[in-house]
Amino acid sequence: MKCLEKLSIAIMLVLLLSSCTVGLQDYRQTAPKLDIKQYFSGKLIAWGMVQDYRDNVIRRFCVELDGQWQGEQGLLKEVFYFNDGEISYRNWHLTKLADGQYQGSAEDVVGQAQGQQMGFAFQWQYQLNIATDGTSMLFSLDDWMYQVDEYRLFNRTKMKKLGIIVAEITLFFDKEFPQKRCHQAGEISHLMGEIH
Template identity: 65%
Template sequence: MNRLTKLTATALLVTGLFSCSADIEQYQQTSPTLDIKNYFTGSLTAWGMVQDYSDNVTRRFCVELNGTWQGNNGVLAEVFYFNDGEVTERNWQLTKLDNGEYQGEAEDVIGTASGQQQGFAFQWQYTLSVPVDDDIYHLALDDWMYQIDQHRVFNRTVMKKFGVEVAEITLFFDKEQPLRKCPNVT
């Protein structure tokens, strides 16, 4: 019986480590519809935090974004202002595919990001190169966005290494006018 218990526990652990995230299809009939191309056009601001594996908040930040589109190709320029004074940039090169899915590339993204929208939800998955001290980590990100109304989107991202969750990002986007800007960082 002891061997059976160990095998069952091992199977549950492996299943938990490699389990998939929620299914995007479950949001097909929800509204308002999150149109990534429409929402991420023009200027918007976001505020967020990073939590480690034990739910401790390790960083807070504000992001100023500007999106432009030419047909189905877009650029989403992001400037991150972290509470510790660090300022970083990311420039997404986005493509809306014929089937309504999206692909993207950015300076710190390994390979190509892929995304899919259903109803008020959008799932975006990619591998991010993250510098920590003198090392670079490649983390798998499972990024979920949920549109609340025409101006606001909530975002929750799980970061994993070797299938194990190492951090979570929570983010709130707002594009209501007048647009609030990130505070000056010194």
Template identity: 55%
Template sequence: MKYIKTSLLLLSSFALASCSQDLSDYTKNSNEFDIKEYFNGNVTAWGTIQDASNVVTRRFCVELEGTWEGQDGVLAEKFFFDDGEISYRNWHFSKQADGRYIGTAEDVVGEAIGEHQGFAFQLQYTLTIPVDDTTYDVSMNDWMYQIDEYRVVNKTSINKFGVNVANVTLFFDKQDPITGCE
């Protein structure tokens, strides 16, 4: 009986692992989402952070300004959290010859790797986040989906040691007139 329970548990784990999304899931879509084009100029985003049980723990608004020169760009982000905290992140992206994006930021460990397929863009990186008096390095897996020329939805899973510890949901809008956070 113990052997059967162990086998069922292993099969369930393999089934769940095989159900995760992959960038190739979006190859049949002809609409190309290119962050260089979308994140050029001003964009505003609204989002939530959820803990591992999907309870919203924070809400925020982000003002973004993207500037590009050739294949290199800067995406300046200013976060306004519902508890009054304001924080900043400056992404530096470079579009590679193979279409991938390499990014760095002040609180990113090493490089972020971004790829797009159809209307989807995936960005994976390690982020250092402060919690109380300690900092933690967590794995970030961003999935952005372009809805139309003005709107993008972003879902991010935050993992530590391969275990989901939090999620972020964002909605970007760049339709004129741009609405700010303040």
């Protein structure tokens, strides 16, 4: 009898917790309304960090972005400057669809990325191929962006392998001062101190 009671309580807790998960629909009425096409148009800069599953910061970086659109087709060029000296590039080919939906592809993305905007939030999901120690691994990324104002945006990403979160990425975007650049990787720690 006690086992049955414990099992019932466990099932109720799982159902309760799963019903508390925040979804994109929860942000439908929020403001300011995030327009991905408008925000990622022109030059902007972002600062970020990667944390492992223990919440240790394992990498920091600065990103220079440049977005250009022709109709509903966009090209978002990204240059990443990591604090360990690595420089990497990604070119997103984006398509704006109906009802705030987007899809995209990039060199290290397997298949199509899918995303949707509601209110001040945007959810972007894709499979990313990352080269590590002479081999490559495929990760699932669940990317959430939240607009603060017309210039600033926060980005939180969960990186998963086999359904388990192995890392989290946090970014802060700023397009108020487009002339600001990451410059060289050696200057990243100095630039990170300039975030305001």
